[in-house]
Every structure is written in C-alpha cells, then in structure tokens.
Amino acid sequence: QARLKNLNLQGMFTNDIIGSSRADDGRVDDKQVRLFAESIPATKENSETSRALLATGGENDSTSRQLARHVKEAGERYVPGFTVNVIQRRDRYLRGGDHMPFLERGYPALRFTEP
Numbered sequence: 205q206a207r208l209k210n211l212n213l214q215g216m217f218t219n220d221i222i223g224s225s226r227a228d229d230g231r232v233d234d235k236q237v238r239l240f241a242e243s244i245p246a247t248k249e250n251s252e253t254s255r256a257l258l259a260t261g262g263e264n265d266s267t268s269r270q271l272a273r274h275v276k277e278a279g280e281r282y283v284p285g286f287t288v289n290v291i292q293r294r295d296r297y298l299r300g301g302d303h304m305p306f307l308e309r310g311y312p313a314l315r316f317t318e319p
Contacts, residue, residue, distance in 0.1 A: 207309060215271050216306040216313040225318055233319055236287040237279075240315040241272035242294035242307055264292075267312035275314065289319070 206213050225234040243263040257263050269292070276288040295301055295315055303313035 206311075213306075213311050215267075216303055216311055217275075217316065218301050218303040218313070219316045220301045221317045235285055236289055236319055238289050238291050238317050238319055239272055239275060240291045240293060240295050240301075240303075240317070241268045242266065242313075243269055243292065268307070268314060271312045272314055 222237070226232050243266045257265065269290075272290045276290055279288045280286055294307060295304065296317075301315040301317075303315045306313035
C-alpha cells in the first residue's frame with residue numbers, strides 16, 4: 205500500500221518482544237536491546253547498486269545498517285548506561301518479524317528485541 209500510494213517511507217521499526225525484561229529465572233535485564241539490521245537484501249537478482257556494494261566491500265553501508273548505527277548512537281547517548289547491540293543480520297535464525305515485508309520491498313527496516 206505504501207508503494208502504491210507513493211508514500212515517502214524512510215524506514216520502519218518493529219518492537220518485537222519488548223517490555224518484558226524479566227527472564228524465566230527472575231533476572232531483569234533492562235539495560236540493553238538487540239537491534240537486527242540487514243546488509244544487502246536477499247533478492248533473486250541483485251540490483252546494480254547491490255552488486256557494486258558487494259564488489260567494493262560496502263555491504264555494511266546498506267540503508268538499514270546506516271539507520272541501525274544512527275539508532276545505536278542516539279539510544280546510547282540519551283539513555284545513560286543503555287546498550288544497543290546491533291546484530292548484523294535481518295533477524296534471528298529461521299525467524300522473521302513484521303519488518304521483513306518492508307525489507308523485501310526495499311525499505312530500510314529494523315527489528316528491536318530483548319536479549
């Protein structure tokens with residue numbers, strides 16, 4: 205719908221498994237978050253831009269990774285003692301969050317989750 209309506213979407217965040225920082229054993233960890241950020245989108249045919257990034261080692265400069273670096277810097281600056289752990293992959297192994305359809309359509313998208 206966003207693409208059909210020509211919306212100016214610059215990025216998408218999903219907060220998945222957030223707000224329950226008490227582990228099964230009672231430990232509370234409210235000082236960090238995992239942030240999943242994809243590099244080059246997994247597409248059937250890579251675009252010329254993606255091929256150039258892969259050829260020059262610039263896959264870490266994807267729009268999602270750039271957005272993740274900004275989020276990490278801002279989160280750690282404004283929340284003392286907080287750590288944003290950027291995980292350099294689109295999501296957990298064999299999992300997929302609500303951000304995946306955005307990534308599949310070429311939008312920068314990130315997934316926040318507790319450790």
